[in-house]
Structure formats: structure tokens, C-alpha cells
Amino acid sequence: MAIYPPLMPTHPRMFTAAVVRTERISPTFQRVTIASGGLADFEWRGMDHWFRLFFPLQPGGALLLPEVSGRQWWKSYLRIPESERPHCSNYTVAAFRRTGDAAELDIDVVLHWHEGALSGVAAWAVDASPGSPVGLLDQGVLFDPPSDTEQYVLVADESGLPAVRGILRDLPSDAVGTAIIEVPAPGDVHPVHAPEGVQVHWVTRHDPGEQVGHRALQALQGCPTVRAKAYAFVVGESSLATQGRRTLHRAGLAKNRITFSGFWKA
Ligand SMILES: Cc1cc2nc3c(=O)[nH]c(=O)nc-3n(C[C@H](O)[C@H](O)[C@H](O)COP(=O)(O)OP(=O)(O)OC[C@H]3O[C@@H](n4cnc5c(N)ncnc54)[C@H](O)[C@@H]3O)c2cc1C
Numbered sequence: 001m002a003i004y005p006p007l008m009p010t011h012p013r014m015f016t017a018a019v020v021r022t023e024r025i026s027p028t029f030q031r032v033t034i035a036s037g038g039l040a041d042f043e044w045r046g047m048d049h050w051f052r053l054f055f056p057l058q059p060g061g062a063l064l065l066p067e068v069s070g071r072q073w074w075k076s077y078l079r080i081p082e083s084e085r086p087h088c089s090n091y092t093v094a095a096f097r098r099t100g101d102a103a104e105l106d107i108d109v110v111l112h113w114h115e116g117a118l119s120g121v122a123a124w125a126v127d128a129s130p131g132s133p134v135g136l137l138d139q140g141v142l143f144d145p146p147s148d149t150e151q152y153v154l155v156a157d158e159s160g161l162p163a164v165r166g167i168l169r170d171l172p173s174d175a176v177g178t179a180i181i182e183v184p185a186p187g188d189v190h191p192v193h194a195p196e197g198v199q200v201h202w203v204t205r206h207d208p209g210e211q212v213g214h215r216a217l218q219a220l221q222g223c224p225t226v227r228a229k230a231y232a233f234v235v236g237e238s239s240l241a242t243q244g245r246r247t248l249h250r251a252g253l254a255k256n257r258i259t260f261s262g263f264w265k266a
Contacts, residue, residue, distance in 0.1 A: 018035065034107065153178055153233070161183065178198065180216050182202075183202065184204070232257065242260065
């Protein structure tokens with residue numbers, strides 16, 4: 001039986017929207033803004049609210065979306081003929097704005113290259129023209145601290161930056177803790193809105209061949225004492241997520257106080 005994150009909607013909704021604009025916001029991030037009237041019904045919960053993004057693989061192609069029944073959509077997705085099946089990847093709501101009867105949503109896409117060319121969603125994000133259709137399947141939030149949490153420990157690479165930035169923005173103003181964010185380039189470091197009691201440590205990689213997440217793990221090992229009633233959220237490249245969890249557990253934090261998720265695999 002599938003195990004679903006506790007805060008995932010039991011009847012996730014599929015929304016459709018169109019690209020409004022796309023812009024490079026830093027060396028590694030492309031921000032794609034989508035909008036529609038239907039998005040006004042999206043119940044944005046802030047924090048790391050995420051969704052499955054669908055778009056046609058062929059520019060100008062029609063968007064065929066899977067049927068959603070309760071939490072089931074994958075089998076219907078696979079029934080779409082491969083030549084017409086949309087691309088599907090997971091993304092975080094970087095920002096959400098209501099605009100009269102409609103709404104706009106920003107997606108901050110990490111640009112990653114394969115053999116010198118942009119690949120996957122990154123290529124779409126850079127090239128998407130206004131009006132390009134997208135589908136968006138609401139998946140809720142992963143961040144789920146116990147009610148007695150006394151300290152927050154947030155760790156992410158660039159793929160988890162939109163999630164950690166959203167959590168920092170929405171934590172209670174008296175929250176205390178540490179956030180460690182690893183990014184590829186100094187130009188990806190931007191001021192974040194965070195409670196005064198949460199120390200935000202940016203770590204940047206020194207060369208493109210470096211193992212993603214290594215510097216974030218080093219920073220985590222040098223982190224102040226983790227309290228028994230801390231709650232940790234560790235996301236990003238798969239090894240960062242698993243090793244981050246191991247490091248925190250060895251430091252005395254119970255496994256059920258750690259949310260960890262491999263957002264992608266190197
Ligand atoms: C809950 C959740 C929220 C997420 N939010 C965001 C977000 O807001 N922004 C964001 O950019 N990503 C986010 N991700 C990660 C994103 O889903 C993955 O990076 C995804 O693999 C990208 O799809 P793709 O089609 O570009 O690459 P894929 O087709 O999945 O992979 C193709 C190749 O690209 C490589 N690759 C994939 N992602 C990266 C990366 N980030 N850096 C370097 N190489 C990579 C893979 O190793 C593979 O070799 C999130 C993931 C999850 C689970």
C-alpha cells in the first residue's frame with residue numbers, strides 16, 4: 001500500500017494554466033510565472049507547498065492530462081500514448097498571488113545541463129512562450145513539525161531552496177533554529193525573509209564537478225547542538241537527504257522528527 005505524506009490532500013485537484021513570462025533570476029534559477037482563472041481556487045498553504053507540473057513535450061503541442069481519482073493518476077498518465085504524454089516533474093510554489101478573479105504562481109526552476117545543453121524542465125523553463133499550457137496537480141506540504149517543536153533545522157540544495165525559502169517566510173516569528181542552503185554559485189544567494197532566531201547559512205560550491213550536498217552536510221555537522229525537541233527538514237539530492245537524516249539521527253534526533261526527501265538523484 002502506498003504511504004502518502006500526512007498533509008497531502010486526499011482528493012488532489014488538477015488545475016490548468018498558461019505561462020505568462022519566464023525570466024532568469026540568478027545564475028542557476030529560471031522563474032516561470034503561470035496564471036489562470038482556475039488557479040484562483042488553488043488553496044495555497046504556503047511553506048513548501050508542492051505540485052506535479054505537466055506540460056507538452058513538443059512546443060505548441062496539446063496538453064493531455066491524466067484523469068485524477070482520489071490520489072490515483074499515474075496509471076491514467078501511463079495510458080496516454082507516449083508521443084502525446086506530457087512531461088511530469090515535481091515543483092514547489094515559489095510564490096502565489098491572487099489577481100482579481102485569477103491567480104498567478106511562480107515556479108523557480110533549477111537550470112541543469114547535460115552534455116552542455118539544458119535538459120528536462122530546465123529547457124522548457126527557458127524556452128516556454130507566453131500562452132504555453134501547463135497542468136498542475138496539488139500535492140500539499142511535506143513540512144510537518146510536531147506541535148512541541150522547540151528548534152528547526154532546515155537543510156537543502158538548490159532544488160530545495162524554494163521549499164526552505166517558503167518555510168522560512170512562513171515560520172512563526174519567534175521560531176529558532178538553523179537553515180543551511182547549498183547553491184552552485186555566489187550569485188544564487190539572495191536575502192531571505194526569516195524569523196530573527198533562525199540563522200541562515202548559505203554555502204556555495206566551488207566548482208561545477210563538486211558533489212552536490214557535500215558542503216551542506218559539512219555545515220550540518222558543524223551545526224549547534226540539536227535539541228531533543230527539534231524538528232528537521234532535509235531535502236535535495238538523494239544522498240544529501242539520506243545522509244542528512246543519518247547525521248541528525250546520530251546527533252540524537254528521533255527519526256520521526258525528521259522529514260527527508262530526495263528531490264532528485266545525481
Ligand atoms: C516535493 C518536491 C519539490 C521540488 N521543488 C523543486 C523546485 O521548486 N525547483 C526545482 O528546480 N526542483 C524542484 N524539485 C526537484 C525536481 O523535481 C527534480 O530536479 C526533477 O528531476 C527535475 O525534472 P527534470 O525533468 O528536469 O529532470 P529529470 O528528467 O528528472 O532528470 C534528467 C537528468 O537531470 C538531472 N537532474 C535533475 N534535477 C537536477 C538538479 N536539480 N540539478 C542537477 N541535475 C538534475 C538528473 O540527475 C538526470 O540525470 C522538487 C522535487 C520534489 C520531490
